[in-house]
């Protein structure tokens with residue numbers, strides 16, 4: 001298993017993609033239980049490793065395979081559920097709508113912590 005990439009570069013990637021709310025960023029954070037507004041620098045080592053693992057092994061390969069089409073994402077991803085009244089694919093709780101740097105996004109307040 002390859003080592004983590006340069007930590008500083010990965011942190012920049014996490015913060016930049018969160019800013020733009022790209023679909024990979026949204027689900028990397030959801031799958032890892034990390035809040036959309038959490039800054040990479042504030043993450044614990046464990047969350048950080050989890051984010052990298054989810055990105056490399058799950059979310060990016062899926063996004064590439066589904067040609068980044070949100071409608072084609074699997075049911076256990078948050079991307080297809082992102083709408084008013086949408087439910088969390090993990091706990092079935094109602095998703096919460098928030099703004100991240102002016103962009104509307106959704107999170108599960110139960111599954112995603114800062």
Ligand SMILES: [Zn+2]
Nearest residue numbers: 088091108111
């Ligand atoms: Zn949930």
